[in-house]
Amino acid sequence: MTVSENLFERARRCIPGGVNSPVRAFGSVGMTPPFITRACGDRIWDEDGREYIDYIGSWGPMILGHAHPAVLEAVQKAAVDGLSFGAATAREVEMAELICSVVPGMQMVRMVNSGTEAVMSAIRAARGFTGRDKIVKFAGCYHGHTDAMLVQAGSGLMTQGIPGSAGVPKNCTLDTLTAVYNDPDSVRDLFAANPGQIAAVIVEPVGANMGVVPPEKGFLEQLRALCDENGTLLVFDEVITGFRLALGGAQEYYGIQADLVTFGKIIGGGMPVGAYGGRRDIMSNVAPCGPVYQAGTLSGNPVAMAAGMAQLKLLRDTPRFYKELNSTGDAFFSAMDRALSQAGIPHRTNHIGSLGCVFFTGDRVTDYASAQKSDTVRYSSYFRHMLARGIYLAPSQFEAMFLSSAHTPEDLDRTVRAAEEFAG
Ligand code: KE4
Numbered sequence: 001m002t003v004s005e006n007l008f009e010r011a012r013r014c015i016p017g018g019v020n021s022p023v024r025a026f027g028s029v030g031m032t033p034p035f036i037t038r039a040c041g042d043r044i045w046d047e048d049g050r051e052y053i054d055y056i057g058s059w060g061p062m063i064l065g066h067a068h069p070a071v072l073e074a075v076q077k078a079a080v081d082g083l084s085f086g087a088a089t090a091r092e093v094e095m096a097e098l099i100c101s102v103v104p105g106m107q108m109v110r111m112v113n114s115g116t117e118a119v120m121s122a123i124r125a126a127r128g129f130t131g132r133d134k135i136v137k138f139a140g141c142y143h144g145h146t147d148a149m150l151v152q153a154g155s156g157l158m159t160q161g162i163p164g165s166a167g168v169p170k171n172c173t174l175d176t177l178t179a180v181y182n183d184p185d186s187v188r189d190l191f192a193a194n195p196g197q198i199a200a201v202i203v204e205p206v207g208a209n210m211g212v213v214p215p216e217k218g219f220l221e222q223l224r225a226l227c228d229e230n231g232t233l234l235v236f237d238e239v240i241t242g243f244r245l246a247l248g249g250a251q252e253y254y255g256i257q258a259d260l261v262t263f264g265k266i267i268g269g270g271m272p273v274g275a276y277g278g279r280r281d282i283m284s285n286v287a288p289c290g291p292v293y294q295a296g297t298l299s300g301n302p303v304a305m306a307a308g309m310a311q312l313k314l315l316r317d318t319p320r321f322y323k324e325l326n327s328t329g330d331a332f333f334s335a336m337d338r339a340l341s342q343a344g345i346p347h348r349t350n351h352i353g354s355l356g357c358v359f360f361t362g363d364r365v366t367d368y369a370s371a372q373k374s375d376t377v378r379y380s381s382y383f384r385h386m387l388a389r390g391i392y393l394a395p396s397q398f399e400a401m402f403l404s405s406a407h408t409p410e411d412l413d414r415t416v417r418a419a420e421e422f423a424g
Contacts, residue, residue, distance in 0.1 A: 065406020116144025140368030
């Protein structure tokens with residue numbers, strides 16, 4: 001028995017599924033997950049001494065690679081002054097000013113502790129500001145596990161949302177309507193069926209939780225227009241795309257201004273941080289200056305702020321950071337596509353910059369339904385093939401690959417060659 005197998009056996013006795021987040025259990029690829037001991041740069045090591053090139057990067061945060069010296073130093077310096085005060089600190093002001101200075105339209109921002117909390121709070125702020133209850137989301141988009149967002153995909157089309165999880169009372173999803181990603185008409189129909197009732201449309205500006213599904217030309221622009229026509233707020237869930245596609249996230253990358261934006265992952269530098277913010281007139285309704293209540297013991301935690309700020313400052317101050325990372329992504333995902341084409345395996349490679357994935361389907365993947373056509377059995381064997389060669393991919397077809405500035409040309413080439421072997 002390997003050390004990871006032994007740990008997994010122990011873990012399952014006292015943690016649901018042996019993990020603190022379901023995807024880590026490697027359920028859809030049917031194997032024991034390696035228990036990771038440490039990480040540095042683009043590498044991670046497991047308890048049995050195996051080394052991997054890491055394309056998960058903690059599901060997005062590690063855009064500079066693991067254990068970046070500047071981030072570690074900032075954490076160590078902050079920690080010696082105490083871990084948490086439950087009081088206002090200068091670091092929170094600096095973090096808010098930093099985010100507001102680089103994210104388009106960000107007039108006010110509130111720190112929370114996860115992406116889920118950011119989305120839950122943004123939805124409440126949108127409902128409080130508009131006085132409306134209904135929310136539109138998109139099948140295949142994931143916005144964390146707050147009750148209102150856990151609706152059965154496709155359940156809300158023209159009807160009320162049906163809970164997508166046990167334990168979610170049906171009245172928590174009654175007001176959550178589901179549209180089709182990249183299909184503005186499905187949104188238009190929901191507005192027509194619910195006139196004056198929709199508080200917000202929430203969207204991943206690049207879908208990254210059904211695999212990676214970029215917005216088709218004009219999709220985001222039409223969402224903006226539909227929201228404007230109906231007095232509805234547009235919420236960009238940038239937990240993944242924020243500080244990933246550009247310093248100003250998807251708003252900068254696509255030139256679309258949302259009313260509220262949610263963040264997570266990269267802004268914490270690897271520590272538990274989320275945030276939501278946007279228009280001052282909306283955020284000024286949030287307690288204590290307004291009637292929308294939201295709070296958090298560890299929100300704006302000084303050590304987490306130090307980690308997040310160290311990472312964001314490097315992203316802001318490194319010349320050509322995004323130009324280089326995004327062109328590395330373009331070259332890498334094109335090479336992966338060519339590698340898998342060699343043996344004529346039906347596949348589609350979707351990517352935007354450093355965020356991408358391979359679907360095992362011959363058709364274009366533009367929404368949840370087309371993503372679902374992917375051959376998940378073939379994905380599992382691809383995953384196991386790559387893992388055996390020291391390449392650590394997402395253990396599910398419906399996740400993403402995340403490149404970092406720490407991924408070396410040699411490691412990227414080695415990954416492409418491993419994909420060629422699979423193709424061969
Ligand atoms: P967290 O609560 O996990 O910090 O963020 C929730 C969330 C919100 N919005 C988007 C667009 C997200 O992708 C996420 C979380 N992403 C997943 C990866 N697909 C986290 C991995 C996990 O659940 O363990």
